[in-house]
Amino acid sequence: MKQIDDATRMLARLPGLGPRSARRIVQHLLTRRDNLLLPLAEELRRLADSLAVCSVCGNWDERSPCSLCVDAKRDRSLLCVVEQIADLWALERSACYRGQYHVLGGVLSALNGIGPDDLRLAKLEQRVQSAEIQEVILATNLTLEGQTTAHYIAARLTRMGVKASRLARGVPIGGELDYMDEGTLSTAIEARQKII
């Protein structure tokens, strides 16, 4: 049946799914037409309709500015710069950060032809200049491109007289030394901390 094949092919393109798992999902959906297939179609449609990108930080929400940007309880002197919205979500799940965010929408990459103008950098400098921000945490990924981007932004912010910081590096919680790469281990040794 063409509809089934089309839906399977489309689902198989989603991250983490392949032809086999997509087929299993379609079969599951088909046996639950009224209480899963239709509601899911409806839910995705609603998601698409309600989606807005925050004009301030770049987060997704139902409105712009987003609920994080208008939350009066969040610290307005701290700004955390992340690559993607997914990173913002990860930090929010950890519930350890109560400042503002700024989503770059990518990283500098000569290989992919992404330069400073392709990121939300102008908006970042505008926010930093106009507002009461005292510190910018550059929480880009610890990849080569993520760190290049962080250094580039840090240099610009320092020229503007804004304090720039980065996340601590080391062995992750639950990490086993045997599975860590040499870079992580040497960083962890160099930045070792006093116990008491």
Added chain:
Amino acid sequence: MKQIDDATRMLARLPGLGPRSARRIVQHLLTRRDNLLLPLAEELRRLADSLAVCSVCGNWDERSPCSLCVDAKRDRSLLCVVEQIADLWALERSACYRGQYHVLGGVLSALNGIGPDDLRLAKLEQRVQSAEIQEVILATNLTLEGQTTAHYIAARLTRMGVKASRLARGVPIGGELDYMDEGTLSTAIEARQKII
């Protein structure tokens, strides 16, 4: 955002997905609102709308009787009985069978309270009686319940004077003896075949 959480929770209930993979899929969909999220919602909606259960064999299709049942090129003297529509699809993918199908919609199970009246058995006997069917292949799963069901149906068909057969058992193609259970190995030894 409530919409995002709702969609994530719904996707996480699909087979093979969990909260983490569902979130990844939602993030993927959100970054591709117009060329993936909306089309997928539309596709699932279309799938639900076009879905019909074949009144003859129990397959899913756009119409009833389904395209397999009306296909004049398929052998009408052979009928293959399967538990689920997914099994029918698996056989169709192998492209080794060109007869008709009959989907039971389950297996006999005292544990789950499923008796003969809960399966599409009356329809099966009606088909076998009225049509030119000469052999019924009982292709239920090789589980305890699948085989109980096959024996039950075989007994009824034999009483009606219809030939009932089952799939061959043995080591699957690509199978390694080291990973086979004892039941499979003893079956394969007992049913060993002459090479030339």
